[in-house]
Amino acid sequence: MQILKSLFIAILSTLIAIIIFMPTKQLYFLFEEELAKNGIKLNEDKIQSGIFGLDIDGIDVYVEGIKVAHIEHIHFTTFLLVSDIDVKSVVFDKSLSKVLPSDISEIDLKHNIISPTTVNIEVKGDFGLAKGYVGVNHTLHLDFVEVKDISMFKNELQKGDNGWYYETKF
Amino acid sequence: MGGIMRQNSKKSNMKLFLIPLIIFVLIKALWVVVEVLWLPSSGIDYIDNQNIKPLYYRVRVDKPKIKKVTKAKIKKPVSSIKDIKLLAIYLSSDDVVITAVYKGRSKILAIGDKINGFTLVGAESTYAILSKNNKNYKIELPKSKSSNKSTITVVKSNQSSSKKSINDAVRDDGGVKVIDKETFRHFTTNINDIYKNIGIKDITVGDKKKFKVSFIKRDSIFSKLGLRRGDIIKSVNGEEIDSYAKAFNIYKEATNMTDLSLVVERNNKEVELEYEID
Numbered sequence: 290m291q292i293l294k295s296l297f298i299a300i301l302s303t304l305i306a307i308i309i310f311m312p313t314k315q316l317y318f319l320f321e322e323e324l325a326k327n328g329i330k331l332n333e334d335k336i337q338s339g340i341f342g343l344d345i346d347g348i349d350v351y352v353e354g355i356k357v358a359h360i361e362h363i364h365f366t367t368f369l370l371v372s373d374i375d376v377k378s379v380v381f382d383k384s385l386s387k388v389l390p391s392d393i394s395e396i397d398l399k400h401n402i403i404s405p406t407t408v409n410i411e412v413k414g415d416f417g418l419a420k421g422y423v424g425v426n427h428t429l430h431l432d433f434v435e436v437k438d439i440s441m442f443k444n445e446l447q448k449g450d451n452g453w454y455y456e457t458k459f
Numbered sequence: 460m461g462g463i464m465r466q467n468s469k470k471s472n473m474k475l476f477l478i479p480l481i482i483f484v485l486i487k488a489l490w491v492v493v494e495v496l497w498l499p500s501s502g503i504d505y506i507d508n509q510n511i512k513p514l515y516y517r518v519r520v521d522k523p524k525i526k527k528v529t530k531a532k533i534k535k536p537v538s539s540i541k542d543i544k545l546l547a548i549y550l551s552s553d554d555v556v557i558t559a560v561y562k563g564r565s566k567i568l569a570i571g572d573k574i575n576g577f578t579l580v581g582a583e584s585t586y587a588i589l590s591k592n593n594k595n596y597k598i599e600l601p602k603s604k605s606s607n608k609s610t611i612t613v614v615k616s617n618q619s620s621s622k623k624s625i626n627d628a629v630r631d632d633g634g635v636k637v638i639d640k641e642t643f644r645h646f647t648t649n650i651n652d653i654y655k656n657i658g659i660k661d662i663t664v665g666d667k668k669k670f671k672v673s674f675i676k677r678d679s680i681f682s683k684l685g686l687r688r689g690d691i692i693k694s695v696n697g698e699e700i701d702s703y704a705k706a707f708n709i710y711k712e713a714t715n716m717t718d719l720s721l722v723v724e725r726n727n728k729e730v731e732l733e734y735e736i737d
Contacts, residue, residue: 290470295478302479306486315498322499345467351505354704384711387649 296445308369317365321335328353336456342366357413374398387441390416419455431455540577541590545598548582555579555658555674557587561599570658570674580688581674583655588677595677629683629734637735638719642680647713657681658694667701669693672723685732691724 321331334347355446361378375394381389393414400408408423410431416439421431433439433453438455439446448451480669546565547558557568568579577596584597614731628642646653658673672690675682692700695709696719721732 294473294510298475298478299482302482303486306479306483307490310483310487312490312494312498313499315494318499318502319497321502330503332504333502349505352703354505354702355707365550379721384650389649414643 303370309340311363311367313338317343317345341368353384357385361431370402372400390414390438390441421454427459429455429457429459497661540575540596540598542589543574543577543589543598545587545600548584548587548600550582550584550655555582559587581658581676583676628680632735635735636684636733637737638680638684639737643716643719643736644714646680647710650710657686657704661703662691668703670700670706686721686723687725690726690730692721693724693729694720694722696720 317336324331330351332349332351333345335345337344337346343365345363345365346361348363349356350358350360358379358381360376362376362381364373364375364377366373366375374397376398377394379392379393379396381393383391393412395411395413397411398408406425410419410421410423410429412419412431415437417430417433417437418435419433421429423429431454432451433446433455434448434451436453439453442455443453446455448454461480469625473524542561543555544560546560549556555570555578558565559568559574560566566572566574568574570579570581572579577591579587580590580595581588587622588596588598589598595699630637630639656676656679658672660673662669662671670692672686672688672692674688675686698705698709700706701708717736719734719736723730723732
């Protein structure tokens with residue numbers, strides 16, 4: 290019994306220690322390095338690491354040197370078994386207004402250990418509401434469950450039994 | 460007896476306190492090692508160091524002599540390609556792909572790919588243009604699902620309604636090519652319409668990028684402008700185009716342009732193309 294108790298405390302302590310001592314800021318910089326290899330650079334106003342995550346404010350997104358979007362706030366949370374990324378207010382450059390929605394109010398990405406190969410996504414914006422996932426084989430699937438204005442990217446969507454959906458491999 | 464039990468209990472509690480403490484110290488130390496050895500200490504920011512020059516405008520003090528750009532002869536197709544059927548067309552901003560069937564076997568073709576000796580040179584939403592022995596052929600998608608035959612039509616070079624509008628969009632005014640302002644603005648705000656008419660591929664040379672015209676839709680405004688397949692766009696209004704950022708910045712500024720000057724590399728020679736926007 291005593292051994293079991295010690296083992297439980299050891300496992301719990303390990304998990305807590307990994308989470309609270311995780312160098313979130315440096316891991317984010319590593320993520321930035323990986324993005325930069327693909328021509329994507331992020332300029333942030335403020336990065337603040339907390340006990341269970343990271344808050345980033347005022348992010349300008351550059352693709353191949355072109356400013357394509359501004360993100361007001363990103364919040365990363367991780368408990369190792371469950372992770373969550375909340376993105377607030379994404380405004381794309383006006384020049385992309387013919388191909389992308391001009392304003393995305395919220396993006397929520399969730400990952401849990403039960404389905405380790407899938408990241409669930411929920412996106413709200415002036416186009417409505419889309420729910421989907423990034424799955425194995427680098428597949429992105431989004432179902433447009435509430436549709437408002439999708440005229441700008443309707444050509445990219447497909448019509449299924451449950452309405453419009455977008456699917457791509459990357 | 461009681462004293463021994465109390466002592467054991469104290470030892471046990473101490474152990475339960477020490478285990479997490481040791482683990483916390485070990486993991487903190489481990490993270491520090493990871494941080495020092497493998498993780499970057501700062502992020503990567505985009506630094507705008509392009510030093511973009513103001514747009515270049517030509518001032519004419521006498522009647523300008525525009526370098527003549529010889530028009531590519533539009534070859535009229537003279538025969539059909541009945542054995543090839545068009546099944547599907549995929550058009551994106553940087554690629555054109557079609558699926559065609561020849562002798563019961565389907566083949567996916569990109570620009571420049573061949574099927575039965577015919578080379579794919581371009582495509583639109585409903586048809587594809589193939590070339591063989593310097594002759595062009597147009598094959599269309601079947602109009603209805605019941606019909607599995609693609610329609611094959613001869614490309615006519617000089618009497619369509621769109622041709623008339625293109626003539627209005629680009630006119631010759633005393634040796635100067637003038638682009639209609641409304642048409643120009645339409646293209647500066649509808650990037651998709653540009654890619655429907657002209658394909659531009661990037662080529663990386665060292666750190667710099669070059670932008671090569673991969674196809675031009677026949678009878679489009681871009682063919683009327685004098686651009687040709689294979690041209691490498693070197694500069695626009697005096698600004699060298701060697702990155703996506705520069706190309707995109709010029710595209711964003713294009714709405715306010717009143718003159719347009721392109722320098723393209725054609726057959727290892729520089730050719731200057733100049734236009735007024737009115």
